[in-house]
Amino acid sequence: MNSYVQVNHLCKSFGQGDRKLQVLKNINFTIEEGEFVCLIGGSGCGKSTILRLISGLDEEYEGEIFVDGKTVCGTSRERGVIFQKHRLFPWLTVAENIGYSLQHTGKKEKYEIVQSYIDLVGLSGFERSYPKQLSGGMAQRANIARALVNNPKLLLLDEPFSALDAFTKIALQKEMYRIKEGKKSTMLMVTHDIEEAVYLADKIIMLSPKFPTGEKIIRVDLPRPRDRNSKEFVELKKYFLIIFSVIR
Numbered sequence: 450m451n452s453y454v455q456v457n458h459l460c461k462s463f464g465q466g467d468r469k470l471q472v473l474k475n476i477n478f479t480i481e482e483g484e485f486v487c488l489i490g491g492s493g494c495g496k497s498t499i500l501r502l503i504s505g506l507d508e509e510y511e512g513e514i515f516v517d518g519k520t521v522c523g524t525s526r527e528r529g530v531i532f533q534k535h536r537l538f539p540w541l542t543v544a545e546n547i548g549y550s551l552q553h554t555g556k557k558e559k560y561e562i563v564q565s566y567i568d569l570v571g572l573s574g575f576e577r578s579y580p581k582q583l584s585g586g587m588a589q590r591a592n593i594a595r596a597l598v599n600n601p602k603l604l605l606l607d608e609p610f611s612a613l614d615a616f617t618k619i620a621l622q623k624e625m626y627r628i629k630e631g632k633k634s635t636m637l638m639v640t641h642d643i644e645e646a647v648y649l650a651d652k653i654i655m656l657s658p659k660f661p662t663g664e665k666i667i668r669v670d671l672p673r674p675r676d677r678n679s680k681e682f683v684e685l686k687k688y689f690l691i692i693f694s695v696i697r
């Protein structure tokens with residue numbers, strides 16, 4: 450059976466001639482339907498580039514990228530993207546931002562859908578607020594709801610919590626996993642935070658040109674809900690930190 454996402458022999462360069470920079474060299478991995486996968490690696494190793502290629506925002510590469518058995522061709526509502534900084538429209542309210550892409554949905558249905566996502570991300574009471582009236586964590590919640598409203602089968606997240614304070618970050622990590630389980634979506638998240646990866650991921654893909662094939666894939670089999678203070682969690686985190694210190 451084919452995996453939901455299949456990346457085969459992926460290579461990507463920027464620039465040409467003397468200025469050519471090869472960022473990705475022979476990257477291979479798969480993501481199964483419903484899996485939560487984290488992508489980690491040193492700064493500049495090409496994590497965001499992989500996300501952009503899978504999302505279809507960048508279509509120039511060598512190798513193969515299949516999502517749901519089809520070669521990725523341009524962006525699609527089936528693949529939602531969440532960036533580090535929210536991209537809410539400042540002139541629209543939270544509810545209007547979340548419902549923005551539902552332009553062809555009837556008024557009553559649209560209201561119900563938007564409200565259900567507002568509830569899902571814990572923003573009830575802030576429907577009529579504007580982005581500038583929200584905290585960083587609340588804006589990112591609205592951003593997540595806006596991506597989820599299209600019911601994407603695959604959610605691509607580029608360091609979505611890195612600008613948040615530690616408490617908000619932990620709360621949103623928990624909610625992200627709850628949302629993934631509830632909506633049965635598949636998620637690929639880029640992160641610098643090893644603890645975040647060990648907490649969330651079913652599988653961690655480490656990127657480094659120091660690995661023979663450009664990447665190393667490690668399954669995280671800790672039971673859920675995960676306890677950040679358990680011996681197994683702390684040991685796994687230490688293990689990743691050691692590998693990370695060698696490969697970056």
Ligand SMILES: Nc1ncnc2c1ncn2[C@@H]1O[C@H](COP(=O)(O)OP(=O)(O)OP(=O)(O)O)[C@@H](O)[C@H]1O
Pocket residue numbers: 463464472490491492493494495496497498499
């Ligand atoms: N549009 C572009 N044009 C030229 N070079 C680019 C472009 N996008 C990315 N790069 C280069 O590709 C490399 C990988 O960038 P990318 O953003 O994928 O890395 P990253 O692993 O996500 O980094 P970080 O963890 O610091 O965000 C970097 O050297 C970057 O300068």
